[in-house]
Amino acid sequence: MKVYSDTKIYIVAPAGTATGGPELLHQLGYHLRNDLNLNAYMFYQPSDHPDPVHEAYEMYRVPYVDEIKDSERNIIIVPELFQLMKVMDAYTNIRKIIWWLSVDNFYISKFGKDSPFKSYFYMLINNFAYRFFNKEIFDIPNIAMEHYQRYNLNNDKTVVTADLHLVQSYYAMKHLKDQGFSNVEYLSDYINEKFLKKEINLDRKEDLVVYNPRKGYRFTSKLIKRLKNYNFKLKAIENMSREEVLETLEKAKVYIDFGNHPGKDRLPREAAMMGCCIIVGKKGSAKFNDLPIPAKFKLDTNENINTIIKSIVDCVENYNKNFPKFEDYREIIKEEPLKFKKDLARIFKV
Missing domain, CATH: 3.40.50 (Rossmann fold)
Structure with missing residues (x-):
């Protein structure tokens, strides 16, 4: 323009x-x-x-x-x-x-x-x-x-x-x-620079799975009920400041989100930059390349819930094996500020 x-x-x-x-x-x-x-x-x-x-x-x-x-x-x-x-x-x-x-x-x-x-x-x-x-x-x-x-x-x-x-x-x-x-x-x-500049410290990781309780809760609650049988912690990301979200994601190994993804959501990117494995459904933008993670971590909620539970447990118990699978996603996120500036210059022609 x-x-x-x-x-x-x-x-x-x-x-x-x-x-x-x-x-x-x-x-x-x-x-x-x-x-x-x-x-x-x-x-x-x-x-x-x-x-x-x-x-x-x-x-x-x-x-x-x-x-x-x-x-x-x-x-x-x-x-x-x-x-x-x-x-x-x-x-x-x-x-x-x-x-x-x-x-x-x-x-x-x-x-x-x-x-x-x-x-x-x-x-x-x-x-x-x-x-x-x-x-x-x-x-x-x-x-x-x-x-x-x-x-x-x-x-x-x-x-x-x-x-x-x-x-x-x-x-x-x-x-x-x-x-x-x-x-x-x-x-x-692009996400806030606090998440882009923070170094991932794998030594801080705990057997912790985090989720957004106000998204897809009807299905997520079924997962939570089943996951309580395992020897790791579950924590909802709610009523937190940005610093508290960052600190929580730093400790978590897995972020799950089976709600609607109305746009290219911020929280999965923040979680990935803090070293979390990302497991999501296929609603909204999650179905598209807006969330470019390996297909095995995008699971339709109509599938057998056992498959989803198995994937979450594997990411917790074999975190060091699964962590590198999200490296490409993290690199894409790191490049977003520069891409944003380039796209602006392309769209607004002086």
Whole structure:
């Protein structure tokens, strides 16, 4: 996309929020300003938030504005979340880009907008069940994806106004191209440098298997029940700071994830960089080369659960044998910051 000397690039992000998506948006702003010397600004929603810059992202030092100049020389970039994507509707002249950081989260957020009472009810029940019974009743990602199974993005009045679609994963690339979109460019991301720079210390490894309890818990809980019969520890990654996540992954030998992978997920990459063996299902981006691990470690949840248990146990008991099998994946992750910069320079032509 052509960038002029006076072009302003506005990046729409949720105010005061610290999760994976907003961090990528701030990284984008940082590199547009510091590597390409472009006039990039954050545009937070809601725009009247009293303190929109979360402390976790102050280090990126991307200035923000509270209004957008609707000029054809300017560019607005929105993530795939339905509510933030709708910001584009207020402007007619500016050039528009959607950055698909995931596929599933578009439909989950759209489900929340289209069916607010049903969505709120599901979330309320899930939060209650998880708090008191350590489980979830409704698989909201699957419900949303099934609800919009036949949804045609070409009929979405906001999506079709985009001049360019950027995709963070090959999963998203296929999803858009299957629906006939041709104005699609690949722009992935990279994980936090704390994980990229940390040296793996195999002496710190324990017989520990870690998992994300809020992803695919219905199936993961079956695994946990069976794995308790073995002589190793299980730990959920939840309610942790970034430093606590890093410390936990440093000790773990195996990371498992049988939930939905809405985009090229951050946690499997962080786990791999800390020396974990990665064992996942085949949902979302995990099915694609977004997660380029040996095929034997991608196991469909419809398979015999004994096969999955056997793979996990083997990675724990024969860790030194399995650890090198993820070296190619770790090398790919290490190269992601440089690839991100190269892709930015290719997409935004000064």
